[in-house]
Amino acid sequence: MTYDNMYLKRHSRSFANGFYRSTKSQVIAETNAGLGLITTELLEKGVDLIRLYEMCSDFRRELKEFGDVYPGRVELFTKDIFHLYRYAFIDKQDNGNRVEALLQGVSKRNWSDEPVMTIIGTMCNLYFLKYLIKSLVLQTGPTLYGRIKLFALMRPRDYAVLSATPKDNRVAYSAWAVLFNLFLDYDVLYEFPRKMFFPWDSKLKKTSYPNNYEVDKMYLVHINFKNELPVPINQLLPLYYFIKQFYGRGTPQIIPTVEKWVPDSGLNVLLPKTKHFDYYCPMGIFTTFRELKPHQILFVFKEMVNHPAYPGSPFRDMVENEMAKSETIETCLAEATFEKTVRGDLKEKLNND
Structure with a gap:
């Protein structure tokens, strides 16, 4: 056995120990399962059923043997569940049911309950997380089942975005x-x-991302949706739109912008009516959005929407227009660098349907 194989098996075993302790009464899945090293450890630990998502036909041939060794305990799918947003887009075009098929057997729970599904796998980018958040905002897709937990292997540059703060650059x-x-x-x-x-x-490039993350590493990151939403469900889309608008071009100032969106709400933002822990101080008319931490941005949003003028404000009309454009997750594809690949998949009907 080579050193790398020993290293992989050792870490697969230690990882499986922690993973198994964290999962009860939920669907356990591994995507991009490869040779199934982690799956083997989980099955040996006594996990009743594991579903594997693997697109590579060579790896699938290896994984099919798990059905003989562990009869009735392995389900094998021919797609990558981290590509759900792609399949959702294609389903919209041809009225397919790929997303539903990949989530078959997943029960539905209240958002505050334990996660309905735990996924482990290599995450090549952040599109899947973006898709989950947008599906939650629009109240459609996989988040209607409940919370999904991830053990994701990701590049340091992606983790830099996941954990970025106002001290980091605008890219992150x-x-x-x-x-x-x-x-x-x-x-x-x-x-x-x-x-x-x-x-x-072939070449490990230094990037402009913060904190000097090591480009020759991969991080195993435990990701879970918070069991308490930051705002009520009917305010999820306004919050999403609020944040996206402030992080467009330029560095818009908070007070003039909220005054334009909800007349007379600027005073509430300057002198909040509600007590908030760690409210941004000193808030001034020249304060920009990028100076605030995420929870401070949330406080500004709450002050704006709690203003008496909010129900009839221009901001409400802007959100309704956004809702009309965002009835599906199709706009996620505009952010993906491989939109052409998605359309190619649609043309070929994914071959494996």
């Missing part, structure tokens, strides 16, 4: 960084050498 501290921090809890469990993962990068 974006609207999505704010949304991630308002909706998700996360922490790094392990660090792994990047060379353990395929495909190997």
Whole structure:
């Protein structure tokens, strides 16, 4: 056995120990399962049923043998569940049911209950997390089942966005960084050498992301939706739109902008009517959105929507227009660098349907 194989097995075993202790009465899944090292450890620990999502036909041939060794305890799917947003887009085009098929057997629970599903896998980008948050905002898709928990292997640059603060540069501290921090809890469990993962990068480039994260590492990150939403369900879309608008072009100042959206609400933001822990101080007419931490941004939003002028404000009309454009998650695809690939998949009907 090579050193790398021993290293992989050792960490698969230690990871499975913690993973198994954290999952009860929910669907357990591994996506991009590869050779199934973690799956093997989980099955040996006594997990009753594991569903595997694997797109590579070579790996699927290996994973099919699990059905013989562990009869009735493994379900194998031919797609990557981290690509749910792609399948949702394609389902919209041809009235398919790919998303429903990939989530079959997942029970529905209240948001404050334990997660309905735990997924482990290598996450190549943040599109899946964006899709989950947007589906929650629009009250559609997988988040209607309940909370989903992740054990994601991700690049340090993606974790830099997930954990960004106002002290970081504008590339990292974006609207999505704010949304991630308002909706998700996360922490790094392990660090792994990047060379353990395929495909190997021919050149490891330093990036403009913060905190000098090591580009030759991969992080295992535990991610879970907070069991308490930051605002009531009927205010999720306004909050989403509020944050996205402030993190567009330029560095808009808070007070002039909220005054335009909800007349006379600027005074409430300057002198909040509600007591908030760690409200941004000193708040002034020149304060910009990027100076605030995520929870401070949430406080500003609450002061604005609690103003008496909010129900008939221009901001409400802006949100309704956004709702009309966002009845589906299709707009997520505009942010993806491989939209052409998605449309190609639609043309080919994904071959594996």
